Amino acid sequence: MEKFMLIFHGGSDVAPEMQAPEAMQAHMQKWFAWIDQLRKEGRYVGGEPLQPTGKFIVGKNKVVTDGPFAEGKELVGGYFIIEAKDLNEAIQISSDGYPDFIFDGKVEVRPVQKM
């Protein structure tokens, strides 16, 4: 098994449908179900959501700026670390489970560099 980082860009937090509390709750259940599935299969290593704010530190002079953060729909909303046989399986897991495709969310699948 190899480790993969799934990086989630955009998605439900900027979707207009999420004005409705009922819709938010229903959507959250899909995330619960996905994580639950990954845990049962012993694939889930960890994950965190990220706040939409933060800082950039750039260059030799280590200049701290507020951006440039991409707009909401590009922003990284969070990540998972999962275990999979290979890249193809990690891609399959993401396309089957990631609940935010309907809101134009994107998943970046990156193999974790092995020692």
Place this chain on the structure above:
Amino acid sequence: MSNLPEVKQLVGHLFRHEAGRMAAVLYRMLGTANLEVAEDIVQDTLLKAMETWSYHGLPENPQAWLYTVAKNKALDFVRSKKRHELIHSQLADVVHSGWALSASVNNLFLENEIQDSQLRMIFACCHPSLSEESQIALTLKVLCGLSTLEIAAAFLTSDETIQKRIFRAKEKLREQQIKLEVPNPEVFPLRLDSVLTILYLLFNEGYHTTNESKVRLDLCEEAMRLNYLLLQSPTLRLPKVQALMALMCLQASRFPSRQDNNGANVLLEYQDRSLWNRELINRGFLYLKEASMGKELSDYHVEASVAAVHATAKTFQETNWKQLVSLYKLLYEMRPSAIIAMNKAIAVGYAENAANAIEELLSIKGLEQNHFYHAALGNFYQQNGDKMEALKWYEKALLLVRSCNNITILKMKIDSLDNG
């Protein structure tokens, strides 16, 4: 990794209900000048919950989690404001004292204070100075946590229309400086009547809607939830409030049998009565009994009694139609309307005979666009053996009907003319 706890599932409508509760508290806390801020805080709090919980699962106490986030957001907002900007806010007097401020905010999030805030909000949302449609939209948005899109779907109108209605309603609350309070029903009976009317309309919209969206059941549930909240207050636990609750329980008891497996409407006559919810029927009778203790007789009493007659009938044929005729007669005296006259005529048809029903129905004016009216006439002509006339009325009904469920029923009726 395998010893990670199972992900807890969230049941019911936690988000929606908590949205309503938090909105009521925040409106009261921040005053009518800051209604949008209160709404934003609710929205941000739920979004934060969705984002965080999606990754980490449910916290130990989801409700407390939400309230902590909402409280902090509210405190941030209040601290950034000056006292004169918080007019009509409960916090205007304590804004400069850090300790008193957070104590006041905490206090407003205690269970009984939340209920009190919700009651105040019901009376504000159903204020008689707002149009009826605005009252409904505002109640659903603020107290029931429905989005404008969901409300628009329930009332077959556009999102924009609902947004405008809510915007205007909030403007009015601000301009008229309507206080968030629970008016004493003895001094201001109209304020309570107005609330009951809105709950009644909400329930009926969910119950009789021609629209097959999922929201319909939710509307009934919300109307019952708010009515229940009124009953929790000793000053508002009045006969007509209980009578309305009885009516809703008895009507709602029939939900399981009102649609068949294909989602088509089933007429009362053909419903499987064993599916009726006994618990709701029993509760309905309890409320009706309590409602009858007082001296007052409201339309809700009579309507609940009608529903009770149906609920106790073992079969459609065994229904006490004579009693229904007299109840509809009474209701017509209290609130003369063509619809009630139609219901009375139908009861007459079963209590006496089809010819009398036809005679009564034909004398009613104002239901030329109502498909139930035409279908009822078709039904009684059919019973009287006049197929030609029956077909004429059924076909008129078919032209007027908007919901495809009812189209199916009418087509079956027309087919039955050939077989009868």
